[in-house]
Amino acid sequence: MLPDYYEFSFPVKIISGMKAVNQLPGEMMAANARRPLIITDQGVAKAGLAQLVLDAFAETDLTIGGLYDQVPPESSTLLVNELAQLYRDKKCDCLVAVGGGSVIDTGKGVNILVTHGGNDVRDYRGAEMLKGPLNPMFVIPTTSGTGSEATNSAVIADPEKGVKMLFVSEFLLPRAAILDARLTLTLPPKLTAATALDALAHAMEAYLSIQKNPMSDAYTWQAVKLIGEYLPRVVRQPDDKEGRLALANASTMAGTAFSNSMVGCVHSLGHAAGAVGHIPHGVAIGIFLPIGLAFNSQRRESMVAELLLPLAGPEVYSNTPAPKRAARTVKAVRDLMDELHTLTGLPRTLSEAGVDREKAEAIAALAINDGSAMMNPVELTLDDARKLVEQAFEWQAA
Amino acid sequence: MISKENYPDIQPGKKPVKRAVNKTFLFVLGRALQSLSKHDPLIQHEVQSWPENFTLMMKVRPNGGSVALTRTDGGRLIYRGASFDEAKADVVIFLKDVEGAFDLLTGQLGIDMGYARHCMCARGDLSNTVSVVRVLNITQAYLFPRLLARRLMKRLPPIPWGRRWGLRLKAYLLGIPFGI
Known part of the structure; x- marks a missing residue:
């Protein structure tokens, strides 16, 4: 069945392999980015998966601007706003999200703010409202389910109003998704x-x-x-x-x-x-x-x-x-x-x-x-x- | 040699008839919603779940007309006209272009399919989206003949024959022309 009309967008580079994470620094340099902010959660950090990502930077001249490993199971607008400030303070130029849906959606929210400015990500809620591409973002999923590394949306909870905010835009798609067999082995x-x-x-x-x-x-x-x-x-x-x-x-x-x-x-x-x-x-x-x-x-x-x-x-x-x-x-x-x-x-x-x-x-x-x-x-x-x-x-x- | 003098700027053309039709249908939609929200229990049930003083706006980009409606304390909708301040609306649904808006507003394309085809984008909290779509579908079921309405939505809302014709006549004879 061919529809009368449809749209399809998928500009994400897929890097898949047993040790695919090792390609991250090279991908970053290809994007002219040299100072990533890495975000992840406690579970990923404790399983040693964040360390795997850090190890990939060995023998490069890149500087990791920061590693934040406290993303909660449900991403929040307040955390997104704080991480955007950290990104700016540390003069980062790209994001790396290592984790499941919450971490990836948090990363997408941070990327909106650090690219388009502002201090509250809620100002950008809605569908297809972002004007222009975002800074480079690299996603390393640690679960095989959400598919958030390949989606144009993010759901971020607003703890003040007690609701979940929806953000939809093709610009939320990351530059690359790195699928590394080692990252889901401990699941x-x-x-x-x-x-x-x-x-x-x-x-x-x-x-x-x-x-x-x-x-x-x-x-x-x-x-x-x-x-x-x-x-x-x-x-x-x-x-x-x-x-x-x-x-x-x-x-x-x-x-x-x-x-x-x-x-x-x-x-x-x-x-x-x-x-x-x-x-x-x-x-x-x-x-x-x-x-x-x-x-x-x-x-x-x-x-x-x-x-x-x-x-x-x-x-x-x-x-x-x-x-x-x-x-x-x-x-x-x-x-x-x-x-x-x-x-x-x-x-x-x-x-x-x-x-x-x-x-x-x-x-x-x-x-x-x-x-x-x-x-x-x-x-x-x-x-x-x-x-x-x-x-x-x-x-x-x- | 290529010279810029040979390549003047090209201004976009106009589609005044379709723009006028869109503006008219937006007006009809706004007044019909105001009228129907006073009497139709299905619309009232939906609107009551919206936050108080919630203002919904639909706008054809960039300047192709708009409609705004506010949910009042009693759970009814008030038509706020065609020049409501976009910044004050809680949710703004933008119809991306004049052609897509024409198809949607004249009943050639259903709301669900319009969204599926990316005819619209939206600013604001989208948590009421499904309810808003149901209200628009119910309104279309009143405004359009049954045969046409059936093509626009997956399932027609359960409106009894008597109520459908009663409120349809009221909307067309009083609600839309006089805002009653």
Whole structure:
């Protein structure tokens, strides 16, 4: 299906390899930057991953302007404003974000301020409002899920107002994303599973979105294929470097897909369940993925059916009669979740995740106001959301 | 030799008819929203979730007309005219160009698809975006014939026949022309 009109933007250089981080100083010099501010979080620093990045600068004549390793799990506008001041005080000329979604989004926020000026990043909130490119930023993801290194958006909490601010602009995309197998090796299997399901949902929802286009479809295809092939393998063997690199690539490709073809109801429901039920994002998204696929099959049956090929492989695809392929795709996702549940204890339902049934109504009410719902192929009404949340409490055997 | 004298500046052309149509439809939209927000329970339900005194503005870039609406204490919308100060609006939805705005405002392109096609950008806190889109869809369901409205949105809002025609007539006969 070729849309009448679409836009696609992905100017990020991908540097992927077993020791890809070693290319960082060279990339910096190519961008005429010599004094980075590195930001990361405590978990990354304690796992020794920040040190890996620092080691890459050995025998260069670059000066690291500073290393900030206290980014909290939820990025905040106040921290962004402070880090922008640190960047200016230390006369830095580029940013390096080493971490997951919170660290990367914090970096994006800092980059807005240090490039376009000002002391409060909230002045730049909105969609497609940034005027012109930002300073060089390099992203080194340490999880394989958010895909934030490949997305044009940042979500930063405003602690004063108690809301999450959305920033969307193609200029938020970093200059380069460095995918290094060593950076995700220490990720525990359960977290690996949850984050990879998030990436799988990014890719699959982008394929069903009303914004879908041939370019995002191509990225979806390969992301789904890599996750289907490598996720169970990595969960079984967490030190599988090839598998880790494959998942990192899949996450970035899924991020590219949904940055250009927005996600839908799985993320609306997942965001709401995460906020109301206080469960990790990847867990919530995984729970709603098969439910959302089945729900969207009413409008996107042929597309859900097509996803069976990259997810389950050519044999399963060809052995499944065409009218049953959409349902078989949903079953393949459930099979995968069953396997991950057995291997890691990953929750498959809101009940298993410890969410109280009394919170169902609040989850449904919040979900229909989530921005992702807009790009879903089927209108997500309150009644629909209630039914889908109800389904999420019970495991439907594959 | 290439000389700059041979290459004069080229000023962009004008599309006065489409600009005028856009301004007219923005006016119609503003007055219709004001009228419908007094009576339609679906719109009222949505608007009540917006912050008090929240002002929403739509503007065709750069000077192709605008509309602003403010949520009042009672949960209704007040039309603030076509020359509201952009800096005072909480959220400004910019329609990027005259052609895209024309398609959106004349019912050739739905709000969801307009966003999907990057016809618009926005400044401000976007947490109410989905609710705003629902309100615009409900308004279009009143303003446009059912056959046309069905093409513009994924699912028509559940408006009973009697209410649809009653409020449609009221909007067209009183709300839009007289602001009642």
